[in-house]
Amino acid sequence: MFKALVVLLFISHIFSAYAYDRVSGKLFASRSEVYGQNGMAATSHPLATQTAIDVLKKGGTAVDAAIAANAMLGLVEPTGAGIGGDLFAIVWDAKEKKLHGLNASGRSPQSLTLTELTKRGLTKIPSFGPLPVSVPGAVDGWYELHGKFGNLPMAELLTPSIHYAKNGFPVSEVVAHYWKLNAQRVGHYDGFADTYLIDGKVPKTGDIFKNPHLAATYEKLATGGRDAFYKGDIAARIAAHLKEQGGFLTKEDLASHTSEWVEPVSTNYRGYDIWELPPNGQGIAALQILNLLEGFDIRNMGFGSTEYIHTFIEAKKVAFADRAKFYADPAFNNLPVESLISKDYANERRALIDKKKAALSVNAGPVDGDTIYLTVADKDGNMVSLIQSNYRGMGSGMVPPELGFMLQNRGELFILDPSHYNTYAPGKRPFHTIIPAFVTQNGEPWMSFGVMGGATQPQMHAQILINMIDFDMNVQEAGDAPRVIHSGSSSPTGGMMISGGKVHIESQIPMQTKRELIDKGHKVEESIGVFGGYQAIRYDAERQVYIGASESRKDGYAAGY
Template structure:
């Protein structure tokens, strides 16, 4: 038998895999999905198929992304929905230009820190009405459709309405997340009525319907975004808010607006990596890459102790800056240019000890956990690319379903700080610090990779690991998502929490070997094993030689990449 040199993944995954693929990477979870014209990658197969169907109808990447997102709001309601926010990066092939969309909502006008002082609360509660911000998703859909779409909203919402009304079979990963939220959903009658049929979460394989959400989608399909922000849906949310002690007013919804913004980038080994500027955490990816670019990671070896130590230490430095500086730029002076400069990275890199884990990590001077989210990406036959991420933050957001509308409201307001001096402090009509971040990578002025990694604080850590897997270690778009990941927990946060003792913890997946764990511990890292929390990745690479679309979907989710 002829011997071949196999990529590292074969040896890493061979310990767990019980199968052998005759061609390609032997223990890759699935083949890269190849397509000539259009491709959609999402965390659920029904959503991916809905997106492809829209592409076949002549829709653009924007149209397909909206349709897929709407389906995900039905089939993965703990992770996303029209009660949440949306961010997107869009490549317009005709103009050869990137556009950024910030469709995140703001705090209620009538809510301020005195409310929490009177109630003797030191943090904003994770669940309930005090955690609400205005949902930006529906306005984001309309912004995308109006600028880049070709199909009417009614056509884009039709697949989601069908699944909500006629039912769908609940998948394995989603069933587990659903069950974990049961006790919290039971505290709110409308949430229990909507999401706990018979008083319990649906199990894998069980059919679930949401006729209330189907009706809400119909109203949006017929009346557009104004129905949500100025019409009957907003009126129901505001009336419900008053009944349960919330602070929403009609003015909050009527004055909501999303914004087109300029993406920002850094260069990494000849590639340009693009993110959206704050209020999100996307620039953390760029800061980490700036720090790591100076090291020969390939020589160190994939998931070696040397490489992982540097990754973890870079994350600590960047998250210290994140906690200190990231905020709504309409209210705070975010030193964006300084944070992203190579000079600042050179200065910060001197703080990394290659042999010792940092225990306390203050922010630098740039002027010299779990989150439930969906990420999806689409490339259409015209070459347009949409990188879209959407979320209600924690599982089922605030856990509160307003009346009979069929969706939960997000709890993004819990990410404000109550410290009156913090740039991310709670103020009326302010956007909170945000975790969800779409990404795109260009090479020689053309899109090369549209991707994202869902999962709260794991998002920038996961994105950096996926990118390094592809650029430094030569993995394909599926391998890069399959590979074992690490996750540092315990950095200080933009809500004002301090760093955990002893420099936090490092969670590792089972593919990280015991020798590597031991070497990390010898450097002073506190290594733990946790069930999940390592993110969920979707990605589409455009082959610069052939133009084919190549999709990967994370085995940690129920999803799929589907093309034609």
């Protein structure tokens, strides 16, 4: 009897070990890291990752593969991407050992004025319909990237997406979930059913979906280039549909669109140079958060601790007060970017963080002045960090007939207060939420990464880096680790106050930590679906190896060869 009991306990111990211990990675990690010597791709959908790897194997550059993957995502993940939206990218050029930034966001209609919007009694631009539509910049972004860093013909990069658009693909699980939600919000608009439903029904997981209209559009781009989109039949159809729906975007708005090459901006966090793009995006908020947190001993606080989470949330509030006031189109404003991301400014603003209680509001500082993410690296050491979306899932609900895509609703993010930096104006780029990121160390690439998720992205950028730099997580663990997101409203006028807001917290954070945060004055709630989707490629310069990661919150994966 005693021997049987010993054997039973031993077996129980073995099964317990396999149930709770991992051979590699922390308990919350969904899998091990992915290694490759010649190339790496990490996207939110398997077909996009496969497409990118195929392009790399054919001799395509990292940018070639990223464009091909982005085109595929516009087909297989229309809930987060598409050529009706905008694009931003950071490219590491291995020959020059230099980062290049591309802002491929579109501008507001020239014929729509602030007077017209306020005359309609609007206090904000609607989320859906024709009014929030701005020029889609993604296609021009593809051709700008390809012209500077591409190798294979654009027609070859679009061929895989054309094939699957014509022949169909099985809808993946996470995409199916968001497809249903988008249909509930914008499914009543003209053109949605014809483009996005199967026999009048929303595609479910595993259903075979085809988009022949998008295939035809991609074929026009393959033969006619970017002008086929901005000056040809596609532009005419977009303009005609919006006019019919009561919109203002015209063929002239599309024909005059241009992207802009910009210099990425950076701060150093504990020996690592973190790079983001300057406004009209929100990337510098991540730099501001990291500058504030550098003054605290984050490592000794411990991951998931009450002290760390509280300090992080309070730093976010301080940075986002500035974000609410200053982040806008630099072509219309003299933005104090250099001051906002300086260490001196962070040292001043750090005093606003109370270690014992949550701030209910924070003033902006006294200075003048839904989405997909993917990353690819090639055999020559080039890397690209690319993010692209329509906003609010599929976008505005405006689906021009027989084109296969929906137009974005980024114009919603304009403010209708004429005194605000981000006030609406004709031909202006709205404040933007999507941000690619890059990290270098000692002048060499260290990591290309991004996290989709709207306004929460700067918080998640900072958390990923803190997980790796302060808490010694690997590139996969850093993305799978439970996250905390603070959401708070902002006043569009005056001092830019950020309310106390809510702390959205994933279930793996201990209940005791949640109770202690509530004791400090935070409004805490467990949430799902607000924590984004992360992809990353880290480069081991010593061994010349790429290390990829793609988290479990999305359908995709990282692959190398």
